[in-house]
Amino acid sequence: MKNILTTTFALVLLAASAQAQFGGWTGTVMNKGAKVAEASRPWTPAEEQMIGDRAAAKLIHVFGVYNNPDMNKYVQMVGSTVAQFGQRGDVTYHFAVLDTDIANAFAMPGGYVFVTRGALRNMKNESELAGVLAHEVAHVDGRHLEREIRDKKFTGIAVETGVEQGTSQVPYGSWANVDGMLTKALTNVFTQGYSPAKEAEADKQGTDIATKAGYQATGLRDFLQSLSDLSVNAATQRSTNMFNGHSHPSFSSRIAKLTQQAAGSTGGQTLEPRFKQNMNLVPTAEAAKNTQAAK
Amino acid sequence: MASPQDSNDKNKKQQTKTDKDKSADQEKNKDKNKDQDQDKSKTDDSGFGGTLTTKSSKKTTDTATLGFKGVDGNGYVDPDKLKEEPNGDDLRIAQLMTGVKTNTDEAKAFVDNGKLKSR
16 A cells, blocks of 8 residues: 555656656656546647648648638628627637538637538528537537546557657657557547537527627527528538538437527527628529429 | 039929839739639638638639538538548638637628627
C-alpha cells in the first residue's frame, strides 16, 4: 500500500514537473499516467484554435469551399448575426459554404462553421439558414467535438505516441497525430453523428439563439422537415444519407421537440425575399436530375 | 540670381522630368495593378474574394463542382479522402476564413434591414 502511495505521489510530482517545465503538450519525458491525464484534459483556447484550424482545413480538403464570395459573405453576415447571442465570448466565429450537394452543416472547434451548398438549396428563407447556423454555433459553444474526442478516447493515439514526440507547440505532439485523431473523430461524427444528448442540446440552444437574434423560431425545424422530406424521396435521399447511421434522434422526434419549443414563441423574421435575392446557386447537373425525377 | 529664361528652362526641364517620372510611375502602377489583379484572382479562388469587409467582393463566376463532392455514390463521406492530410491550399483557405471580419457598419445595416436584433 505504501509503495502504491509513494508511486502515485511520484507520478503526480513527475507530471507536475513535466507540465511546469514544458507546459501544454510539449513535454518530452512523461509517464503514461501523466499522458492519460494530459490527453483527457480540456483544451486551452490556443489548442482549440490550432486543432480547429486543422479540422477546418480537413473539411475544406474533403469538400472544397464554394467559390462564390457573395454567397460566403451572406452566410457570414447571417452567421455573425446569430453568433452574437452565443454563450462563448472567447471564440470568433467564421462561416463558409462547402461545395457539395449533400445537405448538411458542420461545426469545428475554434468557431469554424460550415453549411453546404446542398443545404442552402433546400432552404426556403433566412430564418432556416439562421436556425442551422445557430445550431452549429451551439455545438461550438458546448465544445461538442472536443468532448466527443475526449469522451471516445480518440486522443489514445497521443497517449501512446504523441507527447513523447514532443515537437514544439503542436498539440498531441505532431500534426500527424492531430490528423489521425481528427480523422477518427470526424469519421465518427459523419457516420454516427453526435450523441442524442448533444444533438438535442444544440437543437434547443440553436433555436434560442436564432430567436434572440430576431428570427422566427421555426427556422431549424422547417429545415429539418425539408431534410426529412428529402430522405424519403428515392431521387433525393442521397443528399441526406449521411444521417442514416446517426445515433442522434430521428428527424421526426427532433421536429416534434422543436415544434413544442417554437410554440412558446411568436413573431420573428423569416426574410424570404432577402434570402432568395442572395441565393444565386448554380443549378448543378445533379440538382437538375433530381428536379426531373421529382416531377 | 537666375534669369526668368533660366527659370523657364529649369521649369521645362523639371516638367520633362516630371512627365518622365509620371510615365515611369504609370508603368510601375500598371505592373503593380497587374500584380494586384493576379493576387486578387489567386485570392478569389478561395471563395472569399479577399476581405469581405471591402466592396471588392463583386460577383465572380461561379465554379461549383457539379455533384456530390467528397462523398461516395451513396452520399457517405469518402473515407479515403478523409484520411488524407490537408494540403497547403486547404490550410490557406482556413486561414483566410479567420481573416474575414464583419464590418461593424455593414453588420448594423444588415441587422436593421432585416429588422433583427443586436446584442
